[in-house]
Amino acid sequence: MTTIKLSEKNKDFFDRVYQVARLIPHGRATSYGAIGKYLGSARSARMVGWAMNGCLKSNNDVPAHRVVNRSGILSGKNHFATATRMQELLEKEGIGVKNDQIVDFKTVFWDPSEELKL
């Protein structure tokens, strides 16, 4: 049983990442960097990935499969329950996946700092 330590500061960060991830529309996908940028780019994209890692271990409704790297590659599929889990979830939403990479990613791409611009 793995427990993620969450100090006050990063708990806030994790929370924000989860919030944005939940706002990703059905059938769309975004990147770690995009989320990091939306959160202020002060935090690097790596932290977003770290947050995602934590999200899989906690029981929340964060669609981690809709978050990929900048090339549309399913870089985190390795962290899902099964190697094909992430791809299956994406394809079920109508997102094409070929060779662990999202087909026509630029079309599927959903940028929070654009769509969610306040």
Next chain:
DNA sequence: TGGGTGACCATAG
């Protein structure tokens, strides 16, 4: 305390 690692990204050569 310090150093290595990571579901990454941007820039430089």
Next chain:
DNA sequence: ACTATGGCCACCC
């Protein structure tokens, strides 16, 4: 076009 490097910052040993 591709490879190399630095930066980012929380986590673990």
